[in-house]
Amino acid sequence: MNIAISGSNGLIGTELKQFLENKGESVTAIVRDPNQKGILWNPINEDINLDLLEGFDCIINLNGEKIDRLLPISNNHEIKKSRILSAKTLSISISQLKYPPKVFLSASGFGFYGDRGDQNLTEESLPGTGFLSQLAIEWENSASSYITPNINTRVILMRFGLILSRKGGILPKLNGLGNLGLGKMFGSGSQFWPWISIEDTILGIYHAIENPVLNGPINFVSPQQTRNKEFMKIFAKYSKKFCVFPIPKFLISNFTTDPTRKTLLNSTKILPEKLLSSNFKFKLDTLEKTFMEYY
DSSP states (O other): OEEEEESTTSHHHHHHHHHHHHTTOEEEEEESOTTSSSEEEEGGGTEEOHHHHTTOSEEEEOOOOOOOOSSSOOOHHHHHHHHHHHHHHHHHHHHHOSSOOSEEEEEEEGGGGOOOTTOEEOTTSOOOOSHHHHHHHHHHHHHHTTSOGGGOOEEEEEEEOEEEETTEEHHHHHHHHHHTTEEEEETTSOSBOOEEEHHHHHHHHHHHHHOTTOOEEEEEOOSSOOBHHHHHHHHHHHHTOOOOEEEOHHHHHHHSOHHHHHHHHSOOEEOOHHHHHTTOOOSSOSHHHHHHHHO
C-alpha cells in the first residue's frame, strides 16, 4: 500500500510509520517544514498540493496540538484550530481528487463522550457536553462531512484514549510526579481513565485499514476499564514510584489548562466495541501486562 501520514513526527506517527515500513508499505509524510522530506502543506491556510495527494491507498491524519499538558501553556483556540483545520484540509482535498484513497483515518479523542460517570459508552453513544466534547464533534465533522458516499473513501474516526508509551504521552509525566511522591490519585480517584498501549494503538490502526467492514468512529481504548485510583496503584507497583500523596482537584484546576483538567478528572468508561466485534486481539489488554512490559 501507498500511505500518506500527517503528524508522522508525533508519538503515534513515529511508531506507526516505522511499523508500516517494516510491513513493507510505502509511507510518505505530510509535513509543514519545507526542510523535511514529504508532501508540504499548511493546514492553517488549508493549503496542500492536490496533485501530490493523488493515488494513495490510505491517508492518515494525526495532526493536532497536544492537550495533555500539566502546566497551563496552551489555549483552547490553538488546540481547536490545529485539529479542525488539519482534518478539514485533508477531507476537502480528498473530495477533490481524481483518485481518492480507499480509506481515510483521522484522529479524534475520548473527550467526545464528556464526563459520564459510570455509564458504559460505545461508539453508538451520544456525545457529552463541554469544550472537549464540542471539539471532538467539530473535529470529526471536519474529517467526514466533505467526503460524500459517491467518493468511495471509507472514513474512520479514531477516538484515542490515554496512550501509554515509554517515549511520550502521559507516562513520562506520571513518572515525574511519582519521583516527587505525588499521584496516589487525581481528585477523588473514582473517575474512569480510558487507556491503550502504544502497541495496541498501532496494531489497531493497521487492523482498521485492513478491515473493510470498519468505518466511522472507533474507540481506541483497552477493554480493561479502570478507575484512576486503581490505575495509579498498578502504576506505582510496577514503576516502583512512591505515589503516596493524592493530587487534589483544586491543584489540578489551578495549575493545568481546562482541557487537561477535564482529561484528568472526567470519568469516561469506554468499551472498544468495534475493535472487539471485528476480532481484533489486544496485545496488552491489562495494565498489569502493559506496565510489566514497560518497567
